[in-house]
Amino acid sequence: MTIEAWLRAAIADAEERGVPELRSLLEGLAQSTRALRRADFNDDARGAAERRP
Amino acid sequence: VTRDTPTIEEFGRKLRTRAISAVEITDECLKRIDADNGQLNAFILVMSDDARQQARDADRELSEGRDRGPLHGVPVSIKDLFDIRGTATSAASRVREGHIADRDAAAIAHLRRAGAILIGKTNLHEFALGTTNEDSAFGPARNPHDLTRSPGGSSGGSAASLAAGMALAALGTDTGGSIRIPAAACGTVGLKPTYGELSADGVVPLSRALDHVGPLTRGVADSWLVYRALLGDHAPRRLSAAPAAGLRLTVPRRYFCDVLDQDVRARFDASVDALRTAGARLDDTDIAHAEHIAPIYLHQVLSDAAAYHATMLEAMPDRYTKPVRLRLEMGRYILAEDYVRALAGREVLRREVDRALSGHDALLLPTLPIPAPPIGASTVRVGPTDEPVRNLMLRLTQLFNLTGHPALSLPCGRTSTGLPCGLQLVGARMQTEELLRVAMTIERTLG
Numbered sequence: 001m002t003i004e005a006w007l008r009a010a011i012a013d014a015e016e017r018g019v020p021e022l023r024s025l026l027e028g029l030a031q032s033t034r035a036l037r038r039a040d041f042n043d044d045a046r047g048a049a050e051r052r053p
Numbered sequence: 054v055t056r057d058t059p060t061i062e063e064f065g066r067k068l069r070t071r072a073i074s075a076v077e078i079t080d081e082c083l084k085r086i087d088a089d090n091g092q093l094n095a096f097i098l099v100m101s102d103d104a105r106q107q108a109r110d111a112d113r114e115l116s117e118g119r120d121r122g123p124l125h126g127v128p129v130s131i132k133d134l135f136d137i138r139g140t141a142t143s144a145a146s147r148v149r150e151g152h153i154a155d156r157d158a159a160a161i162a163h164l165r166r167a168g169a170i171l172i173g174k175t176n177l178h179e180f181a182l183g184t185t186n187e188d189s190a191f192g193p194a195r196n197p198h199d200l201t202r203s204p205g206g207s208s209g210g211s212a213a214s215l216a217a218g219m220a221l222a223a224l225g226t227d228t229g230g231s232i233r234i235p236a237a238a239c240g241t242v243g244l245k246p247t248y249g250e251l252s253a254d255g256v257v258p259l260s261r262a263l264d265h266v267g268p269l270t271r272g273v274a275d276s277w278l279v280y281r282a283l284l285g286d287h288a289p290r291r292l293s294a295a296p297a298a299g300l301r302l303t304v305p306r307r308y309f310c311d312v313l314d315q316d317v318r319a320r321f322d323a324s325v326d327a328l329r330t331a332g333a334r335l336d337d338t339d340i341a342h343a344e345h346i347a348p349i350y351l352h353q354v355l356s357d358a359a360a361y362h363a364t365m366l367e368a369m370p371d372r373y374t375k376p377v378r379l380r381l382e383m384g385r386y387i388l389a390e391d392y393v394r395a396l397a398g399r400e401v402l403r404r405e406v407d408r409a410l411s412g413h414d415a416l417l418l419p420t421l422p423i424p425a426p427p428i429g430a431s432t433v434r435v436g437p438t439d440e441p442v443r444n445l446m447l448r449l450t451q452l453f454n455l456t457g458h459p460a461l462s463l464p465c466g467r468t469s470t471g472l473p474c475g476l477q478l479v480g481a482r483m484q485t486e487e488l489l490r491v492a493m494t495i496e497r498t499l500g
Contacts, residue, residue, distance in 0.1 A: 001388065010386040021375075025383045029351070033387075036348040036394050041401045 055197045056218030061275040075111035075126030082128045095213040099173040107170045121168030122287035123278040130220035133174035136255040144257045145179045145189035147372040158255025167282035176210030179377045181259040184446035188374040202425040205238030207231040212239035223269040228259040230450025233462035237420035237475025244276045246485040248457030260357035263454040273493040294493040298332030302417045308343035314423045316468035324465045331498045338409040350451045352395035359384030403456040420462040420475030459485040
């Protein structure tokens with residue numbers, strides 16, 4: 001799931017559950033997740049594990 | 054409202070020459086609680102009657118020739134996250150209303166066997182999910198050095214009680230810095246041992262993978278005594294300081310020294326200079342993935358906490374303070390694949406800290422990049438920018454919860470307005486004793 005799709009779904013769910021205040025926190029979390037996914041230590045099915053620092 | 058008390062060592066000497074009794078020191082602490090807790094809000098529960106009875110028992114035992122060791126008759130305050138048989142473990146939350154612990158946490162059992170007096174249960178950031186102590190069902194605890202400021206958190210009440218002379222030691226937990234942060238903010242020593250060394254059985258979890266139990270004390274020697282008691286060693290040998298000359302310390306400059314309050318930086322630099330003058334070897338190191346610490350930490354701690362709280366978030370969401378509820382809810386949206394990435398990142402960071410420590414006795418860095426923040430502040434100015442308080446408070450400590458290395462904060466002077474600053478030392482895994490030895494040397498060198 002892309003971060004954009006995840007964020008849209010999470011915000012919609014939070015609003016449906018009556019917690020709209022979560023929006024800004026989820027947006028912050030999305031930034032953090034983006035940074036995590038970009039990290040060079042992540043495994044990659046193409047064989048990036050060998051490049052793991 | 055800061056007040057001096059004897060250290061555990063000083064008290065022990067007087068106790069054994071009958072210059073003071075356990076009842077007298079307990080009464081003195083209770084008197085200070087009576088006088089100042091209204092302002093500080095450090096205690097959620099004061100266990101006056103129980104404490105006095107324990108103190109009478111301690112004095113009786115000593116008169117009968119039974120000496121339980123260095124903590125015999127020592128009043129200790131307990132973060133209200135630890136189970137004490139027969140009392141509520143509130144975790145500073147209305148969610149826990151009606152809870153009564155049916156047995157002691159492992160750490161409490163050790164303290165009892167060591168002869169410590171359990172004087173009361175201290176305030177904290179609700180469920181330990183925060184670093185300022187502002188979100189508590191019992192209201193914020195306040196910093197004894199400046200009542201308008203936070204004592205840090207989440208073990209804020211523990212640190213405040215110690216700095217205000219309401220106990221001779223305090224027990225805390227540390228999941229992202231929750232012992233070291235309040236220790237730095239309140240001018241005490243705070244120790245987070247190696248992960249897993251001290252049992253967290255009977256402690257309300259935040260993240261079982263990151264939670265650590267440890268002491269807050271007035272000095273490093275006392276920290277050693279409480280640490281050993283928590284390991285079940287009630288007759289520890291005396292800790293001797295390592296010589297300052299030849300001490301090998303390394304400073305992770307990039308990231309860890311990038312965002313520092315001017316006064317904090319000055320105190321840190323002065324400490325480095327003093328250690329160098331005393332003959333310590335200081336060099337610089339780098340944690341290559343430092344920028345990833347916060348995302349890794351966030352994904353782990355929020356997921357773990359959300360799993361623990363999910364049922365109550367559904368059943369009684371309004372019993373949480375709003376900010377804590379929202380952060381817990383946020384954790385429920387983290388995807389499993391991102392959690393796994395965070396776990397992989399932890400391993401990378403662990404290896405990098407191991408490498409940085411290679412050939413060194415300890416890492417040296419500030420504990421908090423800012424002095425204790427004003428209560429209610431969401432941002433503070435550091436240099437030219439306003440920075441979120443939450444990010445700043447965790448910035449320099451959370452790494453060592455991820456990696457499990459032992460870490461300790463000790464005072465290293467004050468800001469121009471008199472607020473304490475903390476110096477953080479980090480040792481090799483399973484080398485907590487060596488870390489304390491280095492800390493004792495540095496404490497003596499810095500005076």
